[in-house]
Amino acid sequence: MTDSNKIIIDIENIAKIYKMGFEIVHALRKVSLKIRQNEYLAIIGPSGSGKSTLMNILGCLDTPTLGNYHFKEKDVNFMDDNDVAEIRNQEIGFVFQTFNLLARSTAAKNVELPLVYGGVTASERKQRAEQTLINVGLGDRMDHKPNELSGGQRQRVAVARALVTNPSIILADEPTGNLDTKTGVEIMKLFNDLWEKGNTIIVVTHEESVAKHAHRIIRLRDGLIECDEVNDNPAHDFEIKEIIES
Amino acid sequence: MFNELGETIKIAFDAIRTAKLRSMLASLGVVIGISFVILMGWILTGLDNAMQDTFDMIGTDMLYIDKHNWAGGSNWKEMRQRKDITLNQAKDFCERIESAEIAVPVIRTRRSQIKYKGQAYQASFIGTVSEHSIISSKNIASGRFFTGFEDNLSANVMVIGHKIAETVFPNEEPIGKIIKIKGRKLEIIGVMKKQGTMMMDFVDLQCYVPIKKFLSIYGRDRSFEIAVKAGSEEKLDEVRDEAQGLFREIRNLKPWAKDDFSINETKAFEEMVKSVRTTVWSIGLLMTGLSFIVGIIGIINIMFVSVTERTKEIGVRKAVGAKKRSIWLQFIIESAVLCFSGALISLIMCSVLVFAVATILPQSVPEVSFLSPTLSYELLITASLVSIFVGIVAGLIPAVRAANMDPVIAIRSD
Numbered sequence: 239m240t241d242s243n244k245i246i247i248d249i250e251n252i253a254k255i256y257k258m259g260f261e262i263v264h265a266l267r268k269v270s271l272k273i274r275q276n277e278y279l280a281i282i283g284p285s286g287s288g289k290s291t292l293m294n295i296l297g298c299l300d301t302p303t304l305g306n307y308h309f310k311e312k313d314v315n316f317m318d319d320n321d322v323a324e325i326r327n328q329e330i331g332f333v334f335q336t337f338n339l340l341a342r343s344t345a346a347k348n349v350e351l352p353l354v355y356g357g358v359t360a361s362e363r364k365q366r367a368e369q370t371l372i373n374v375g376l377g378d379r380m381d382h383k384p385n386e387l388s389g390g391q392r393q394r395v396a397v398a399r400a401l402v403t404n405p406s407i408i409l410a411d412e413p414t415g416n417l418d419t420k421t422g423v424e425i426m427k428l429f430n431d432l433w434e435k436g437n438t439i440i441v442v443t444h445e446e447s448v449a450k451h452a453h454r455i456i457r458l459r460d461g462l463i464e465c466d467e468v469n470d471n472p473a474h475d476f477e478i479k480e481i482i483e484s
Numbered sequence: 485m486f487n488e489l490g491e492t493i494k495i496a497f498d499a500i501r502t503a504k505l506r507s508m509l510a511s512l513g514v515v516i517g518i519s520f521v522i523l524m525g526w527i528l529t530g531l532d533n534a535m536q537d538t539f540d541m542i543g544t545d546m547l548y549i550d551k552h553n554w555a556g557g558s559n560w561k562e563m564r565q566r567k568d569i570t571l572n573q574a575k576d577f578c579e580r581i582e583s584a585e586i587a588v589p590v591i592r593t594r595r596s597q598i599k600y601k602g603q604a605y606q607a608s609f610i611g612t613v614s615e616h617s618i619i620s621s622k623n624i625a626s627g628r629f630f631t632g633f634e635d636n637l638s639a640n641v642m643v644i645g646h647k648i649a650e651t652v653f654p655n656e657e658p659i660g661k662i663i664k665i666k667g668r669k670l671e672i673i674g675v676m677k678k679q680g681t682m683m684m685d686f687v688d689l690q691c692y693v694p695i696k697k698f699l700s701i702y703g704r705d706r707s708f709e710i711a712v713k714a715g716s717e718e719k720l721d722e723v724r725d726e727a728q729g730l731f732r733e734i735r736n737l738k739p740w741a742k743d744d745f746s747i748n749e750t751k752a753f754e755e756m757v758k759s760v761r762t763t764v765w766s767i768g769l770l771m772t773g774l775s776f777i778v779g780i781i782g783i784i785n786i787m788f789v790s791v792t793e794r795t796k797e798i799g800v801r802k803a804v805g806a807k808k809r810s811i812w813l814q815f816i817i818e819s820a821v822l823c824f825s826g827a828l829i830s831l832i833m834c835s836v837l838v839f840a841v842a843t844i845l846p847q848s849v850p851e852v853s854f855l856s857p858t859l860s861y862e863l864l865i866t867a868s869l870v871s872i873f874v875g876i877v878a879g880l881i882p883a884v885r886a887a888n889m890d891p892v893i894a895i896r897s898d
């Protein structure tokens with residue numbers, strides 16, 4: 239990648255404060271972070287350390303109480319609702335911990351969803367959604383509703399939905415949290431493939447085994463970055479996946 | 485935007501389909517409201533048509549000088565004390581009026597018996613002169629009006645009303661047939677078009693005979709009328725003024741005396757129909773208003789339920805890039821589709837009801853025969869538009885609430 243050095247996410251002294259009656263919760267205290275194109279980054283930390291909060295801010299889903307956020311050199315604080323919605327739609331693929339699929343819609347319809355708001359024609363939507371589902375290995379489950387799919391399959395639908403718009407950044411909040419090891423590994427293989435294709439991957443987890451696939455690991459504790467280190471030796475243990483496929 | 489719209493409408497139908505019973509109950513108020521709109525429009529259309537028919541029949545450029553005020557008027561006692569209009573007065577008037585296109589004397593009976601092949605029927609008679617054809621020729625369905633020659637001869641000819649032709653000669657050609665009136669034989673030479681309406685359905689029982697024939701059958705002991713054709717609506721004022729002055733002179737009225745005759749015109753009926761119209765309107769509007777208030781509250785309520793139920797869905801949609809206006813539009817459309825479905829139910833119900841009422845009721849209440857058995861396209865389109873408008877209004881607040889939801893909070897809810 240020629241522009242792999244380009245900084246796409248730049249947050250500076252981000253804080254997120256929740257007021258619960260008289261109690262004040264500092265979900266994030268003072269977090270600064272620069273993320274470059276085609277990085278593979280894991281955010282790890284114990285429960286309540288602010289991982290999801292950070293993720294939501296990075297994904298332009300939430301706004302920080304304090305601090306600056308530049309997304310591709312544009313100040314997110316000065317964007318209106320429509321611009322932010324457009325970034326979510328065009329630039330970011332979000333994979334949620336709890337899948338967050340529409341229960342009444344088929345896998346294909348779920349995957350189409352971002353394209354609906356991207357103004358893509360119905361026929362192109364269908365074709366792209368199907369292709370993406372095939373890419374994540376669900377070509378034979380297009381017309382299944384979420385409750386007719388296994389947990390791993392649902393997560394792959396969620397991944398397909400994140401990928402269908404061809405976003406440069408994939409944000410995944412505990413993508414394997416609800417899955418058994420085997421399916422978890424399948425998902426991690428998928429992310430690795432995406433990274434190899436040039437995407438920027440940010441994965442939130444509280445498991446070391448998941449984090450070790452990343453090339454950079456950020457440890458969060460009590461809303462602060464505890465350490466930000468390079469992983470020189472990313473894991474490549476996707477053999478189980480290969481066995482399943484053959 | 486367009487690609488999104490199609491999908492949004494689909495979503496709305498899906499949402500309503502998954503909660504059929506609830507949606508139906510919620511739209512009940514709207515169903516009733518729309519039904520009122522339709523039924524009100526139906527009755528008013530019927531009234532308007534009836535009024536128009538009546539005007540066309542009377543002629544909007546016509547004045548009728550009569551002892552009585554046709555629209556009832558305030559003082560019928562005074563009217564009854566008025567002196568009859570004599571044939572000479574009428575003839576005098578007809579000769580002297582200058583501004584009118586034509587004026588003819590007219591005399592009528594109430595119900596009278598006619599006989600054909602031993603069978604008796606009810607009819608009413610109008611005696612007039614051949615010039616009456618200038619007024620009535622456009623209302624002749626077949627045959628002709630009698631001529632001046634027949635008039636002078638007091639010929640045994642008559643022109644029959646539509647209803648008479650229908651009941652006496654259901655399967656025959658009436659023209660050329662002989663009918664008996666009080667022992668006299670009259671030949672049918674013409675048949676009138678159907679002109680009867682709500683207030684005027686007796687006109688189809690009317691038969692025209694030469695005035696001399698009429699007098700020889702019924703005698704002259706009754707008040708005449710004068711039918712005055714102004715020629716155009718614009719000339720009405722001028723003709724009315726002249727007619728009033730002229731007839732006062734003929735009746736020998738002192739300058740200070742009140743008119744002892746009435747000049748009738750379609751305006752009199754306009755007033756009558758207007759008051760019926762106003763009644764229908766105000767009752768209808770009240771009912772419609774009430775049911776729409778109930779209906780809108782129902783829809784607002786159900787839309788809030790729908791928004792709350794689908795909080796997570798809203799969060800997901802926003803997370804994948806739905807803009808505020810997309811979410812807003814989704815719920816507005818859902819609300820509009822919900823009300824429109826209600827309107828469709830109303831349309832079907834009302835169509836059946838209207839058909840049943842318009843075909844069955846006039847058999848016992850002939851006065852309502854002005855009601856049409858079908859609903860007009862304009863009415864159907866109006867009702868649909870009203871329902872969509874109501875849906876948009878009712879959906880507004882819930883849709884704004886949905887659009888303004890915080891995606892993070894929404895997506896976390898269950």
Ligand SMILES: Nc1ncnc2c1ncn2[C@@H]1O[C@H](COP(=O)(O)OP(=O)(O)OP(=O)(O)O)[C@@H](O)[C@H]1O
Pocket residue numbers: 256257258263264265283284285286287288289290291292444
């Ligand atoms: N909407 C909210 N209102 C109040 N406090 C909140 C809210 N969301 C998060 N918090 C608080 O912020 C802190 C960080 O929460 P966050 O969800 O980011 O943690 P996390 O690291 O993702 O934890 P987990 O691993 O359990 O998902 C927690 O203490 C939480 O109680």
Ligand SMILES: [Mg+2]
Pocket residue numbers: 289290291
């Ligand atoms: Mg979390």
